[in-house]
Amino acid sequence: MKVLRAPLTDEDIRAVAEGEEVLISGVMYTARDAAHRRLAEAAARGEDWPVDLKGQILYYTGPCPAAPGEVIGPAGPTTSGRMDPYTPLLLSRGLKAMVGKGRRSKEVLAAMEKYGALYLVTYGGLGVLLADRIKRAEVVAYPDLGPEAIFRLEVEHFPAIRPTASYLQR
Amino acid sequence: MGRRRVLRVSRHKFPKLVLDPEVVKELCLRAVSRLPADVRRALEAAREREEDPVAKRTLRLILENARLAAERGRPLCQDTGVAVVFVELGQEVRLVGDLEAAVNEGVRRAYVGGYLRRSVVADPLLRENTGDNTPAVLHVELRPGDEVKITVVPKGIGSENMSRLAMLKPADGRTGVINFVLETVARAGPNACPPLVVGVGVGGTMERAAYLAKKALLRRLDEPNPRPHLRELEEELFERVNELGIGPEGLGGRTTALAVLVEAFPTHIGGLPVAVNLGCHAARHATAVWRPGRGWEVQA
Known part of the structure; x- marks a missing residue:
């Protein structure tokens, strides 16, 4: 099975076929609703972002807090479609891949095509199993957002699938 | 006096x-942290039934995650x-x-x-x-x-966000209810984390239909509605929802729902409210009962 590792190149992205399963190792950043909103507001004000997403992989998740002895609490994917209004902006700034669950808007699919980006899905509701693939986690931006803060994760063999057209279709 | x-x-x-x-x-x-036993059994039965290898493996992962969560007492x-x-x-x-x-x-x-x-x-x-x-x-x-x-x-909000309510006309009848349920599950697709528990509330008023749909999610998956026409409706909906082919996690397969549970209430001569509350495969709930002199007992 192919192993993807950020920073991703256009070549990496083209090499993943529809319906293909891949493993992700190395760095992923997290962001969900509130972090996306903050990034968009910062961009509107012309401010720099607290993380450079160029070539990076973004994982849509809001983990549980880590219990004693855990790297991170359960951390499965959240519904990607809620991030759609913000995604073209992130892609225009070099984000290369997103990991979540569920369908995307036409606008996002078009922006992925335009900027050369990949959308992957992983298993919704498998919080414990997926957290086991996360080896390090630290908050790198917006700590006041709690579970919605931006985390930098280091993962090993994190499973994901490039969805087929029928998965994405309404 | x-x-x-x-x-x-x-x-x-x-x-x-x-x-x-x-x-x-x-x-x-x-x-x-613990799946109710009936939900676990329904997932196990679905894993045996599935022929699609991706669906079978996905159900195996769902069960493996449930086992680890219970073992560690984590969500x-x-x-x-x-x-x-x-x-x-x-x-x-x-x-x-x-x-x-x-x-x-x-x-x-x-x-x-x-x-x-x-x-x-x-x-x-x-x-x-x-x-x-x-x-x-x-x-x-x-x-x-x-x-x-x-x-x-x-x-969880993933499945809650894909839930819907409609004020149908009496003329829409049983067929209207079926179509609305199927449309809701199809629109939800992978977003609601299938295989789903589909709670359907029919009748009453707007808020009563929604409440019945939520309460339906608490029922045991292996006990059909005792009223024959509602039991038949549940069976037909279960079959047709699973013919949609959405499958576990939306990756395709025969298991789109673990159960469809219908609750009904008398309604107005001019109305047919129907609410569909979707529950994800982590169909979580826990109950305790208190009796005088005996205190609280958690139900298995």
């Missing part, structure tokens, strides 16, 4: 209950939800203290002390996190008798 009658009433011994927040806390912690899913709490209160019971405050205190202890995700914002438009997952959504129903039953449902 009037005064004597009042005195006589006050001498009647009503069992007293002070709700201990620890009961609610334990139910929250149990619900988020199956990071979305530990809004705590929806149903209290069935026996009318003979004299509640002492503030029920809602005790429920919220239990939720607070579970979510903060139990390392669960706090997902509640204080205002839907201002969106500031309350930090302790309170308030719970509390429903109280009066019942005859002297028992109290509490059920905690940690309801």
Whole structure:
């Protein structure tokens, strides 16, 4: 099975076929609703972002807090479609891949095509199993957002699938 | 005379209950980490039935995750939800203290002390996190008798967001209800984390239909509605939902739903409300019952 590792190149992205399963190792950043909103507001004000997403992989998740002895609490994917209004902006700034669950808007699919980006899905509701693939986690931006803060994760063999057209279709 | 009658009433011994927040806390912690046995059995049966290798493997992973979560006492899913709490209160019971405050205190202890995700914002438009997952959504129903039953449902938003309600016309009838359920599940697709438990509320008024749909999610998956026409409706819906081919996690397969559960209530001559509340495969809930002299017992 192919192993993807950020920073991703256009070549990496083209090499993943529809319906293909891949493993992700190395760095992923997290962001969900509130972090996306903050990034968009910062961009509107012309401010720099607290993380450079160029070539990076973004994982849509809001983990549980880590219990004693855990790297991170359960951390499965959240519904990607809620991030759609913000995604073209992130892609225009070099984000290369997103990991979540569920369908995307036409606008996002078009922006992925335009900027050369990949959308992957992983298993919704498998919080414990997926957290086991996360080896390090630290908050790198917006700590006041709690579970919605931006985390930098280091993962090993994190499973994901490039969805087929029928998965994405309404 | 009037005064004597009042005195006589006050001498009647009503069992007293002070709700201990620890009961609610334990139910929250149990619900988020342990799949009810009927849900687990339904997932196991689906895994055996599936022929599609991706669907089969996905169900195997779902069961493996459930096993690990129970073993570690940690949440199956990071979305530990809004705590929806149903209290069935026996009318003979004299509640002492503030029920809602005790429920919220239990939720607070579970979510903060139990390392669960706090997902509640204080205002839907201002969106500031309350930090302790309170308030719970509390429903109280009066019942005859002297028992109290509490059920905690940690309801995740992935499936809640794909739930829908329609005020159909009486002429739409059974077919209209079926079409609305199928359309709702198809629109949800992979977003609601299938295989789903589909709760359907038919009849009543707008809010009663929604409430029935939510309550349907608490039913045992292997016990059909006792009324024959509703049982048939459940069976037909179950078959047709699974013909949609969405499959576990939306990756294709025969298992789009683990169960379709229908609840009905009398309605107006001019109306046919129908609500569909979707539940994800982490179909979580936990219940405890209180009886005078016996205290609380958690139901397996």
